[in-house]
Amino acid sequence: MVDPDPSKARDVVGALVEGYRRFYGEDPSGELVASWSSSVARVLGVLERAGGFPAVLELPLFGSERADFVVVGRGRALVVEAKGWSTVEKLNYVVQVDGLREVDPCYQVENYVSKLKYFSTAADRVRHFDGVAYLYGGASYSDGCRIARSDAELEEYVGSLGSPGDEGDVEAVASAKFTVRRDIVEFLRSHRDKLLKEAARFLASEGYGLGREQLVLVHDVLEALEAGSRKAFFVRGGTGSGKTLVALTLLFEAVSRGYHAVLAYKNNRLLNTLRYALSLRAPRGAPKLSALIVYYSTGRGHGLGERRAYEKGLYRNLNLAVLDEAQRMTLENIEYTMKSAPVTVYFYDDKQILIGYEEGFRENFLEAAERLGLAYDERELKTLYRVPPGYVKLVESLVYSGAVAQQDVQGYDIKVFDNPADMLEALQEKANKGFKVALVCAFTETRGDKNDLNSPENRRLTVKRGDREEVVTWLMDEKEEYPKYWCGELGNPLTRCASVYGAQGFEADYVGVVWGRDMVWRCGPLGCGWSVNPDAITDYVGGQYSLEKLARKDPGKALELLKNRYYIMLTRGIKGTYIYPEDGETGRLLREVVEKLQQH
Known part of the structure; x- marks a missing residue:
């Protein structure tokens, strides 16, 4: 002042x-x-x-x-x-x-x-x-x-x-502190009928205005469209940097100007949730927004970035393809999405690669563009919106190096609990006050069973409350359960939990994280550090490249992917993250981190 x-x-x-x-x-x-x-x-x-x-x-x-x-x-x-x-x-x-x-x-x-x-x-x-x-x-x-x-x-x-x-x-x-008070899915559901009228301006009027680096990117992409250019944009952004918001803005702005544009994902849980949030009866002659969100990879040859779809001409006459979560692409996906439209935009974060075969690295994007003779532009979204920068730095130092770096987390609420009942009770208190809460669990202990929802394989967590036992089960249905879960329409959110695949790209006010026995903290003669425990891992997604397989044949690669997973899970909460560690030694480290943070 x-x-x-x-x-x-x-x-x-x-x-x-x-x-x-x-x-x-x-x-x-x-x-x-x-x-x-x-x-x-x-x-x-x-x-x-x-x-x-x-x-x-x-x-x-x-x-x-x-x-x-x-x-x-x-x-x-x-x-x-x-x-x-x-x-x-x-x-x-x-x-x-x-x-x-x-x-x-x-x-x-x-x-x-x-x-x-x-x-x-x-x-x-x-x-x-x-x-x-x-x-x-x-x-x-x-x-x-x-x-x-x-x-x-x-x-x-x-x-x-x-x-x-x-x-x-x-x-x-x-002394004002700034926190996003409505997650993007909730916002889209509330205002979906207004997003084709100067989307960027409308978003700004509701508090979701873009920063300089984001807005200049939107302008430059629209300028490339207007000029009839053939160009790729590679945009790196960390967790909470607004990648999905900018991707959606590009889609809405392009469609409102009469361009044929799509927004593509691999993550079927995120894709289905966005489709659900945007589903509405379109005005006569206008596109239905949910239909403009497509897959870039299906594993069956139908995705925007798959050779078979390209050769069959399934996506003709596109002007713009926006690829979110592009770090999960394969080399085939990169090549064929670049061929799908004259202007392409790739949003990626190489710290969010989940499976051994994913190849959405900067070097692969640049090599493909040069091989195809495409002009390209690299950008970086540095500003963080969802969570305080100090908290993200804390998570990065903890997960990637095991260091306990002191950071100003600007009032972010982080707690570690000795048992799951206490964590769920704390989350329930937040829910009772009107906050959106969610639960994310490490893909360990059980594998999930889509064919039999009553199978023991769907029981992820057993919570003891006195003489009673309560069970937290996996979310399994990508088309129905996940969209309703993240839209707050699936009953008590603390009786179900999402895996990392169902957490990537999502957010809630407060998120509970069950830290599994897959990445554990161990000390030995040479010092302390993170280790892989293959016995606890049940993640079979990706076949021979799955975390379950890699944990035994390539522990170093598995540890790299596990660090990415905890980086994702620990940064889903807008206001706070509550952690229940299932491994005792890991829990002691996490409590030490939080105690030092509180002293600071």
Whole structure:
């Protein structure tokens, strides 16, 4: 928070530089410091003349997103995005400024206002948020939002807040924490009939606005479509970086412009859930959205990325193919999806490869594009939205190295339980408060049996409550059970559990993870580390390349895949992850990690 005295502008800029350095661990760019130097004195002068309004500068939202100024009134706040541009060219949802593509300022204002309104703790006290684009550099630009082109106009907007905010109002904004309060499946179900009308703009109005790196990608893909280019985009993004949201945005935006586009998956559980969430009666002449989500691999030759489907022409006249979870592709899938449409977009995370034959690596994408003579562009989605970056770093250090790195998890709720009954009780308490909960189990102990749902092979976990025993069973039906489970329509979610195959791509407010006896922590003469226990593993998916087979013939590869699995399972919870370890020594390590985290 800053005092609105304009004479202190230089001190404020210095404080911003130091704050940025502490928060991000690096120096701000020269361009960023120059923008602060040109805007801070002007805005502070406006705040002083408007009545001494306090403001929070460079408020962090999600990841690298920051609101320039949040002016605080009594129970109200105004987001001010200040741009000193002299010229600007509008391009869809981005603008061209001095040869660089930046987020459209009106889109940016709407995005930040909605995130404060829907996803921040500040909204518990500050009930009304509004925004304005402050174009003090004289750029000729308009896009339907509120724009202040002079200090006097900005002063008028600030004055509309009424009276300056008190310390409580300012503290609520300055210390705001941001959490996605609705998972994407729930959101799609609620708003599916509105997604073909300026999807990116509508998403921003509901708090799901895209960040700069995401929005520029959407623009560049649409530009390639408009130009009739033949081009592939390879987009790497870690867990919670918004890959699926951007993939869906591309699908909706392309279809709304009249292009023939599809979004493809291998994961039948995720595919069926998205189809279920988007299933609706389409308006006359409009495509049914659920039909635009297809398989890229079926194992039967019918998928977008399978040679037989290509040779039979099952997917003709495509303009755009978007491939999500592309790390699970084989070389055949990569080649034939590139041949399926002139513009292709591959979203992948090589830390989420699950089976020994999956080949969705960067090197394989690049080699295929070069062999086919395709132009290509590489991108990376660095900003994390679903979970705090500190928590993801904690999971990465724990799973991939066994290190206990201290991280700021920003209030993320992580607990380790000695028995499953206590974990389920804690999750039930969250469910009783209206939170969405889910249970994910390691693919161990039993194999599951689709043909006999009463088979002992479907009993994954036995929970003792006094003299009673309760059984948690596997989710088995990919078409019916999984979609209803992740949409919250399958009764008590704590009586069923998903495997990693049914967790990848999904999220809930709180997720319980049963850490199995497959990847266990062991100490010996040479030190401590993760080990594979093949006796507990029952995952047969993939045949000779399955985890069950690899655990015995190639333990090193199996351990690599197991680390990916726990990375996935431990990052499904938006607000918290509760863990029950079935192995005692592993449990001691996890409790040590959480205890150190709490002390920090």
